[in-house]
Amino acid sequence: MSGSQVGLLENFVGQSDAESPLFGRYMARIEVPRFTEDQSCEFLKLGFREGVLSLKVI
Numbered sequence: 001m002s003g004s005q006v007g008l009l010e011n012f013v014g015q016s017d018a019e020s021p022l023f024g025r026y027m028a029r030i031e032v033p034r035f036t037e038d039q040s041c042e043f044l045k046l047g048f049r050e051g052v053l054s055l056k057v058i
Contacts, residue, residue, distance in 0.1 A: 014020025035043060
């Protein structure tokens, strides 16, 4: 699961809600730095190639 808003995962999991079915479960946070514009384009090109779609970058 990922999200751009701080706390999205905590709200979904209910980390601080004792009534939540996932309350008390182990959770690890992995922070990934933002992609540069070049990294974003390369990521999309590779993903579309794997999905057998072509992408023309202008």
